[in-house]
Amino acid sequence: QVQLVESAGGVVQPGGSLRLSCAASGFTFTSCGMHWVRQAPGEGLEWVAFIPYDGSNTKYADSVKGRFTISRDNSKNTLYLQMGSLRADDTAVYYCAKDRLVSSYSGSNFDFWGQGTLVTVSS
């Protein structure tokens, strides 16, 4: 069965950095685009970033562009999110999610999700 397991988040000071990882199993990781989606406490869902199956042509929400970098290691079936210049409004549960389409450069929907990891930006 599909499993997505995010690394532990944590508390980071404003302006700091943190890298999240997501270990994938149960599907052909090398054929699937992947996303990060976040949810601030008590709020709705916000798409953050997308990376196609081959790692090319990444996409970002304007709110994180230039500060966050999505990447993947297909040899390790692992997705990453490098977060920098963190701000209080980046505080959220971060989910990795699998794209529904196979071998596509177009993001679509999120058919499997990790359990989420909480990142708190606070001094």
Next chain:
Amino acid sequence: EIVLTQSPGTLSLSPGEGATLSCRASQSVSNYLAWYQQKRGQAPRLLIYDVSNRATGIPARFSGSGSGTDFTLTISSLEPEDFAVYYCQHRRSWPLTFGGGTKVEIK
């Protein structure tokens, strides 16, 4: 950016009743509209994609309809496990966006 507006914000219903949730887009998303269910403390679950296609394992009491800018998620008869928050999401263009959610609560 395409803005998705969901209504109502909260729906208070009893088990066995039907539910109708609305999602309106600020511009046409064609048929690229999906619905998710999120229970407290859990990750969202894909219910419906491309307006009316049920995801794997989703019961037939969930159905979607609409086109262009106006979409509806219908739950024909609410089961106790259906009380949750529901989000719509489009894939028409970047950035992908979600609606603000509709909470379906027990009356």
